[in-house]
Amino acid sequence: MLRTIDLRATRPSPSELLALVPRAATDVSAALEPARGLIDAVREQGEAALIEQAERLDRVRPPHLRVPADELERARDELAPAIRDAIERTIERVRAASEAQVPAPERTVLGDGAVIEQRWQPVARVGLYVPGGKAVYPSSVVMNVVPAQVAGVRSIALASPPQAAFGGRVHPTVAGVAALLGITEVYAMGGAGAIGAFAYGVPSLGLDPVQRVTGPGNVYVAAAKRLVQGATGIDAEAGPTDILVIADDSADADFVAADLVSQAEHDELAAAVLVTDSPAFAARVVERLEVRVAATKHSARVRTAVEGVQSAVVLVDDLDQAADFANAFGPEHLEIQVGDPEAVLARIENAGAIFVGPYSPVSLGDYAAGSNHVLPTGGQARYAAGLSAATFLRPQQVVRYDAAALREVASAIAVLSTEEDLPAHGDAVTARFERA
CATH class of the missing domain: 3.40.50.1980 (Nitrogenase molybdenum iron protein domain)
Structure with missing residues (x-):
């Protein structure tokens, strides 16, 4: 059902990881x-x-x-x-x-x-x-x-x-x-x-x-x-939604399968990605995924999504490599279901929202967690943030100098304006101190 990307015994560079990231074939x-x-x-x-x-x-x-x-x-x-x-x-x-x-x-x-x-x-x-x-x-x-x-x-x-x-x-x-x-x-x-x-x-x-x-x-x-x-x-x-789950063999395979299905039901182009250091655990997730896909209301849509090129099981040597892959992917939704989640979380740089532990599923964030569910998709989490109050705010600096404070930096302004061949900049300062 989910295709496999096997990164074991390899250490791809950041650029190589970017090339390996599964993506839906969407072109804005x-x-x-x-x-x-x-x-x-x-x-x-x-x-x-x-x-x-x-x-x-x-x-x-x-x-x-x-x-x-x-x-x-x-x-x-x-x-x-x-x-x-x-x-x-x-x-x-x-x-x-x-x-x-x-x-x-x-x-x-x-x-x-x-x-x-x-x-x-x-x-x-x-x-x-x-x-x-x-x-x-x-x-x-x-x-x-x-x-x-x-x-x-x-x-x-x-x-x-x-x-x-x-x-x-x-x-x-x-x-x-x-x-x-x-x-x-x-x-x-x-x-x-x-x-x-x-x-x-x-x-x-x-x-x-x-x-x-x-x-x-x-x-x-x-x-x-x-x-x-x-x-x-x-x-x-915004593009098709995605979920990436980092999990080890301490996680519950059925929880992970349920979470992958929850995002795949949005759209046939939704991405559902599991990154794990345990092939046996991956096999259990795929087994549970088969059951859950067959049983869910939007089964055809979900199956198309999880069988698409944008979805995969990624096998890694260890959880450090899992975090590296997640950072390259830049998931909209990142779940961490491992024995020591704080160690993995400390290595995560790029994610729209992060859900830690077996009882923090993405669907919690979609509705009632208190976090915002309007998040960067398609890898945009590598350079962008989700919707927040800050989205609607603009930082502005208000400058208040009196005459003595301006005089103290007047010579620095004059030197820099001369160096940049913008003498009128310096003149705008010295003009204030030329009056008798």
């Missing part, structure tokens, strides 16, 4: 031109383009592109009690964890009258994308909205594709959770067109451009995010 660049066409249509035609795209791509005509306030309120009030309770508990946990991500202001005194203040300023307006497709994602509403609110964002717009099953409306659970969080600006629009609408605005809808777009989506959403950078900021180009 191939989606750039179709996405560009959808964005350009929205810029030129506004609402008409969004409606045409909904009819063609979502196979339904939304009765309203902007969801009416009474529809949001009704969706909130009609949330099933068990769902509402689960969402409220999740909101509470994500809010608490997000509050810990907001840096405190700092004041650095460099001398008498010489002060640098570090502050963290939220963007004023954001556009949050919640995908549709194979599943409904009310949890993604929480994961996008709560960090933005904690960061202090004043204006929040949310978009989610119109659903044919609900007459072209946003999925009622998504709408209800948005309303539960106090979001009143919600749009029934999806894909690259929605990203373009966020970036450039749709005046007839009252949709003003945003300063940052966040949230997961398909390859066209990822391509659209790449295209609108410069007009707005983005969080990341």
Whole structure:
């Protein structure tokens, strides 16, 4: 079922490890031109383009592109009690964890009258994308909205594709959770067109451009995010989900198999990777995987994912080599299920989120752990971080010098401005001390 990559008795270099990493055959660049066409249509035609795209791509005509306030309120009030309770508990946990991500202001005194203040300023307006497709994602509403609110964002717009099953409306659970969080600006629009609408605005809808777009989506959403950078900021180009589990023979093979299946059910291109120093343990996981894949609701989807080139069992000599492989992979989700997890954790550099121990499965983080589940995919964890309150904050330095403090560094400024052949820089300082 899972193909095997055997690294035993080898010590690949970092570049060789990168070449060995299994990846799904997705190419955002191939989606750039179709996405560009959808964005350009929205810029030129506004609402008409969004409606045409909904009819063609979502196979339904939304009765309203902007969801009416009474529809949001009704969706909130009609949330099933068990769902509402689960969402409220999740909101509470994500809010608490997000509050810990907001840096405190700092004041650095460099001398008498010489002060640098570090502050963290939220963007004023954001556009949050919640995908549709194979599943409904009310949890993604929480994961996008709560960090933005904690960061202090004043204006929040949310978009989610119109659903044919609900007459072209946003999925009622998504709408209800948005309303539960106090979001009143919600749009029934999806894909690259929605990203373009966020970036450039749709005046007839009252949709003003945003300063940052966040949230997961398909390859066209990822391509659209790449295209609108410069007009707005983005969080990341999200791709198919992935899970990498580092486990030794002390782990429970059925737990590991269940966790691999849990992520593989997202998408046929999802990556499920086990890295272990025990061939016998790997065999037990594959055995349990067969059972669980056959029994799960989305069996065909899961089987395609685990049999794909992006999924594998990786055999290593030891757990140090396992950590090296994980760092090269840069997993969105990393689980560590070994006898001494802290030793492995100490070697991990690149991961979107890390789940330690047998009772910290990735699905805990998808919902109720308090951590954020909008994470870098496709190896982006090697250089990028997951969504957090910091995503919506910009560090700014405020400089406060008085005359005496400026005079103290005036000669250094003059020397450097002369060296760089920018004498007016020095003149801007000396001019302040030339008056009688």
